[in-house]
Amino acid sequence: MESTPVRVRFAPSPTGHLHLGNVRTALFNWLFARREGGTFILRIEDTDAERSTQASVDSVLEDLRWLGFDWDEGPEAGGSYGPYRQTERYGLYSRYAKQLLDEGKAYRCYCTQEELDAQRQAARDAGRPFIYPGTCRFLTEKERQEREEKGIKPALRLKVQPKTVAFRDIVRGPVSIHTNAFGDWILVRPDGSPTYNFAVVVDDSLMKISHVIRGEDHLSNTPKQILLYEAFGFPLPQFAHLSMILGPDGSKLSKRHGDVSVDAFREKGFLPQALDNGLALLGWSDPDGIEVFDLSALMGRFGLDRVNKAAAVFDAAKFRHLNREHLKKMSEEELLAVTRPYLERASRLPEGELNPEVKAWALSLAPLLRERMEVLSDAVSATDPLFVFDPASMDDEARAILAEPDASRVIKAFLAKAKQADLARPGAYRALVLEIKDELKVKGKALFHPIRVALTCAASGPELEMLVPMLAAGARLSLPTPILGPVERCERIFST
Numbered sequence: 001m002e003s004t005p006v007r008v009r010f011a012p013s014p015t016g017h018l019h020l021g022n023v024r025t026a027l028f029n030w031l032f033a034r035r036e037g038g039t040f041i042l043r044i045e046d047t048d049a050e051r052s053t054q055a056s057v058d059s060v061l062e063d064l065r066w067l068g069f070d071w072d073e074g075p076e077a078g079g080s081y082g083p084y085r086q087t088e089r090y091g092l093y094s095r096y097a098k099q100l101l102d103e104g105k106a107y108r109c110y111c112t113q114e115e116l117d118a119q120r121q122a123a124r125d126a127g128r129p130f131i132y133p134g135t136c137r138f139l140t141e142k143e144r145q146e147r148e149e150k151g152i153k154p155a156l157r158l159k160v161q162p163k164t165v166a167f168r169d170i171v172r173g174p175v176s177i178h179t180n181a182f183g184d185w186i187l188v189r190p191d192g193s194p195t196y197n198f199a200v201v202v203d204d205s206l207m208k209i210s211h212v213i214r215g216e217d218h219l220s221n222t223p224k225q226i227l228l229y230e231a232f233g234f235p236l237p238q239f240a241h242l243s244m245i246l247g248p249d250g251s252k253l254s255k256r257h258g259d260v261s262v263d264a265f266r267e268k269g270f271l272p273q274a275l276d277n278g279l280a281l282l283g284w285s286d287p288d289g290i291e292v293f294d295l296s297a298l299m300g301r302f303g304l305d306r307v308n309k310a311a312a313v314f315d316a317a318k319f320r321h322l323n324r325e326h327l328k329k330m331s332e333e334e335l336l337a338v339t340r341p342y343l344e345r346a347s348r349l350p351e352g353e354l355n356p357e358v359k360a361w362a363l364s365l366a367p368l369l370r371e372r373m374e375v376l377s378d379a380v381s382a383t384d385p386l387f388v389f390d391p392a393s394m395d396d397e398a399r400a401i402l403a404e405p406d407a408s409r410v411i412k413a414f415l416a417k418a419k420q421a422d423l424a425r426p427g428a429y430r431a432l433v434l435e436i437k438d439e440l441k442v443k444g445k446a447l448f449h450p451i452r453v454a455l456t457c458a459a460s461g462p463e464l465e466m467l468v469p470m471l472a473a474g475a476r477l478s479l480p481t482p483i484l485g486p487v488e489r490c491e492r493i494f495s496t
């Protein structure tokens with residue numbers, strides 16, 4: 001048996017930024033296409049002239065690229081089923097609308113907005129849903145002519161037979177809805193614009209979409225669309241409706257839960273791979289319970305069979321945790337590349353090409369960054385122990401440590417030795433502290449705590465064995481914000 005090639009699409013309406021909800025739909029489509037060796041198509045559904053903007057189209061393309069979802073057909077990629085913007089397909093829609101009219105499967109409806117509004121209000125007053133009663137379906141030719149002569153612009157409605165539309169959804173299983181729930185729905189509005197349900201069927205059919213994977217908010221549209229496939233005699237695609245994403249309070253994820261646009265996550269310093277990872281886990285789980293993936297690992301493991309029909313709950317802490325995990329996996333070079341913009345903005349690294357010493361030093365910060373960052377903007381606070389040294393800001397705990405009996409002796413000894421040593425060398429700091437331990441017969445907290453406070457003005461913080469070489473080497477460089485070396489730090493502590 002010949003199998004249909006996998007062709008899926010992501011079809012955003014360019015009325016704002018992509019957010020976690022719609023971008024997860026993009027991810028699942030993309031993963032499915034890549035996993036199946038299929039085609040991933042991007043289609044811009046810009047029929048809402050008032051709300052669609054080119055700026056939004058641009059940001060959609062940028063966000064998708066940033067997240068790593070390359071499209072095989074669509075804007076800027078081309079393809080043999082275009083155009084890929086609905087506003088460029090109006091000719092096609094009118095051709096297919098005419099076909100339905102000619103075949104008697106659709107009819108012109110002259111009911112005015114006022115008439116329909118009045119009927120809708122009456123239904124509401126009676127406590128029942130408004131279903132168009134089919135008024136214009138049975139107009140005589142004469143009645144039709146009269147309305148035409150009055151200059152009333154008609155809408156086009158589909159003739160819907162009373163029946164149950166049933167289909168098997170890949171995620172939700174069997175679904176059935178009776179056509180009484182919606183009646184003769186509108187294909188083309190009086191102004192000639194196609195409705196979403198009409199355009200989407202024409203497009204999905206002509207673009208040979210094999211699987212329609214989209215949000216559950218479209219589930220109620222699917223029966224309407226199926227009737228249209230039937231009316232045209234188009235083969236049906238398979239449908240997969242993804243569950244809603246909820247906020248922590250159980251309501252649909254939205255602006256109320258903070259800015260959940262892709263853009264905002266990028267601004268906050270999330271890595272695209274962490275976002276992809278977090279999105280994948282919103283409604284899908286790995287068969288072996290693996291939680292940390294990059295896009296290519298996800299591609300190898302994703303399947304629609306493990307997409308959950310229960311709603312997924314967005315957990316910001318989990319996204320931060322995943323981001324941290326992805327940061328930890330980065331090489332020194334990668335870490336420097338992603339944190340540099342933040343460190344430059346904070347005047348901690350120079351802009352432009354780094355000289356070899358600065359570059360080597362910047363690369364050596366990786367362990368500190370890995371330990372202290374969740375999102376990229378944390379690069380600044382993570383490097384505070386190197387760049388910020390302010391005895392005046394010391395807290396009571398740190399002051400108490402300096403007031404301890406051996407503190408002064410220890411720091412003096414450290415200072416004397418530090419002047420002679422090269423603390424940028426790995427292991428030098430440790431050797432030096434061991435010497436003090438032997439000579440002064442001071443050990444444990446009495447030894448380590450005063451040195452820590454003298455070097456960082458704080459009672460706790462990063463491992464000094466890691467930090468001291470960074471301080472010592474950094475102090476020799478010319479950085480936009482100079483670093484005080486270990487010796488200068490001890491001297492400052494004594495002078496205050």
Ligand code: GLU
Pocket residue numbers: 011012013045200213214215218
């Ligand atoms: N433009 C629709 C949306 O953004 C697409 C729905 C669909 O995938 O059919 O919700």
